Amino acid sequence: xxxxxxxxxxxxxxxxxxxxxxxxQNSLTKSQKRELEEWITDDRMVGDAVEGLQLMKNFNExxxxxxxxxxxxxxxxxxxxRKILQxxxxxxxxxxxxxxxxxxxxxxxxxxxxxxx
Amino acid sequence: MTPMHQQESDQSLLQRYREAxxxxxxxxxxxxxxxxxxxxxxxxxxxxxxAKDATQQVFEKTIxxxxxxxxxxxKSWIYSxxxxxxxxxxxxxxxxxxxxxxIPEELISPDxxxxxxxxxxxxxxxxEKALLNAINDLSEEQSTCINMFYLQKMxxxxxxxxxxxxxxxxxxxxxxxxxxxxxxxxKKFRENEK
Numbered sequence: 001x002x003x004x005x006x007x008x009x010x011x012x013x014x015x016x017x018x019x020x021x022x023x024x025q026n027s028l029t030k031s032q033k034r035e036l037e038e039w040i041t042d043d044r045m046v047g048d049a050v051e052g053l054q055l056m057k058n059f060n061e062x063x064x065x066x067x068x069x070x071x072x073x074x075x076x077x078x079x080x081x082r083k084i085l086q087x088x089x090x091x092x093x094x095x096x097x098x099x100x101x102x103x104x105x106x107x108x109x110x111x112x113x114x115x116x117x
Numbered sequence: 118m119t120p121m122h123q124q125e126s127d128q129s130l131l132q133r134y135r136e137a138x139x140x141x142x143x144x145x146x147x148x149x150x151x152x153x154x155x156x157x158x159x160x161x162x163x164x165x166x167x168a169k170d171a172t173q174q175v176f177e178k179t180i181x182x183x184x185x186x187x188x189x190x191x192k193s194w195i196y197s198x199x200x201x202x203x204x205x206x207x208x209x210x211x212x213x214x215x216x217x218x219x220i221p222e223e224l225i226s227p228d229x230x231x232x233x234x235x236x237x238x239x240x241x242x243x244x245e246k247a248l249l250n251a252i253n254d255l256s257e258e259q260s261t262c263i264n265m266f267y268l269q270k271m272x273x274x275x276x277x278x279x280x281x282x283x284x285x286x287x288x289x290x291x292x293x294x295x296x297x298x299x300x301x302x303x304k305k306f307r308e309n310e311k
Contacts (some may be wrong), residue, residue, distance in 0.1 A: 013127065013192055017152045026274070037273050041266070041291050045196040047157030052285045056165055065169050068205070069151045072173055076180045077144040 015039065015046060017066065024053055024062070127191040135184055143183065146191065147176050153291040154199045162179035172205060175199050252294075258282070259294030266291050 015023075015036060022028045023036050040047045057083050090098075125133075125142075128147070133142040154175055159168035175198055188194045204208045263279060265271040266287075271279070281308055 014150065014153055016149070020152050020156075030272070033272050034270065036191070040273070040288060041295070045153060045157065045192060047288055047292065048160045048196075048200075051155040051285055052156035052161075052168065053152065053157030055159055055163065056168075061165060062155070065155060065165070065172075066151055068169075069155070069172060069176070070148055071182075073144050073147045073151070073176060076177060077140045077147070080140045080180055087267055096232070 020050065020053060021059065021062065023050065025059060131183070131188060131191055136285050146262065147179065150192075150195055151176075154195060157196065157199045158203055160161055161200070163207065167206070171199070171202055178202070178259055247305060248298060251298050251305065254301055255294050257288075259290045259297060262287055262290035263294040263298070 019028070019032075019036065023033065028036065036050075040050050053062060125145075127146060130142040130146040133139045134146075138179065151172070155168055155172045158171040158175070162168050163172060175195070178198065179195065186194070252263055255263065260281075262276055262282070265276045265279065266273075273284060273287050276282065279283060280287070282290070
């Protein structure tokens with residue numbers, strides 16, 4: 001195990017899930033634990049989160065909830081993806097109908113203008 | 118989902134989602150915060166089922182509304198959303214085990230700009246000498262915890278074992294001790310200026 005929390009963890013500005021779980025199970029090294037506890041003290045969100053997770057105590061429950069949250073996120077996000085990326089497709093007959101109608105309006109307009117002149 | 122995506126910053130993932138419509142970036146971002154948000158909800162709701170429901174609702178809200186807001190700092194934003202959601206649940210009696218009288222004071226207080234607080238705290242921590250003098254003016258519990266954590270470099274667990282306080286008390290004494298130190302130091306600096 002590394003002595004320091006990963007650069008990745010630090011770059012993300014929050015401890016990653018595995019670091020949090022390791023802390024709760026007391027399996028971080030002394031220096032990693034120190035680093036995380038300074039974080040807990042200085043950062044309100046991290047402090048609140050660890051305090052809350054400490055109340056759960058049952059790691060299996062935390063893992064189970066985390067898994068179900070991941071599934072929920074995947075499901076919701078994939079729906080969002082379909083919503084965002086799905087192009088609007090008209091059936092051919094509707095496209096032809098709209099085009100013909102627009103052309104008829106345009107031709108009618110031009111004819112009326114010419115007759116008036 | 119590539120490892121490169123996993124290493125991207127919050128802002129970069131958010132930008133990818135907003136500008137290119139890459140929904141998977143939003144997924145990575147939310148999964149990154151899953152335990153953090155669960156923990157925050159658990160802290161305020163004190164019940165794992167309620168906390169799980171609240172976390173799901175926070176994420177659903179985030180997925181539905183994230184494109185509507187300018188979010189300069191995602192972490193602060195989602196923290197605010199989670200806290201406000203828990204507060205709303207408590208106030209609407211959605212959480213029966215908790216009465217409104219029990220809402221923690223810090224939850225009601227509007228100071229969510231904790232980046233600012235943090236930077237002030239960091240600046241204050243650099244004034245080590247003045248800090249050491251001020252520690253003695255704190256309450257006994259705060260002084261003990263601050264001493265053990267910062268000067269003796271003890272872990273939360275060791276402090277708990279030595280003092281008999283639980284995790285929440287140790288965290289609270291250290292955080293409140295730091296805040297009170299700031300107040301004491303600011304007062305002292307003002308007096309020195311006069």
